[in-house]
């Protein structure tokens with residue numbers, strides 16, 4: 263089970279985009295990386311591939327290492343550390359180490 267899931271809101275803790283916040287669009291499990299909308303954007307020069315894809319510069323959101331982002335807790339709104347615990351029904355769920363609320 264991962265600390266970060268798709269559609270989570272995360273904050274970037276290191277690097278060029280430190281402090282930026284965005285929604286996780288993709289989790290690349292095997293590489294421990296996440297793609298966050300609008301974060302770590304790089305420009306790529308593309309050759310024309312078809313009429314629908316003309317040549318030009320496009321912006322891509324490059325993956326970030328999962329350790330460089332922190333979940334923004336939906337309860338307290340802070341970039342927090344996430345723990346795991348079992349709920350009453352036996353399901354494992356994430357919880358916020360800041361405000362101690364279950365996240366899912």
Ligand SMILES: [Zn+2]
Pocket residue numbers: 335336337338339340342358359360361362363
């Ligand atoms: Zn919290």
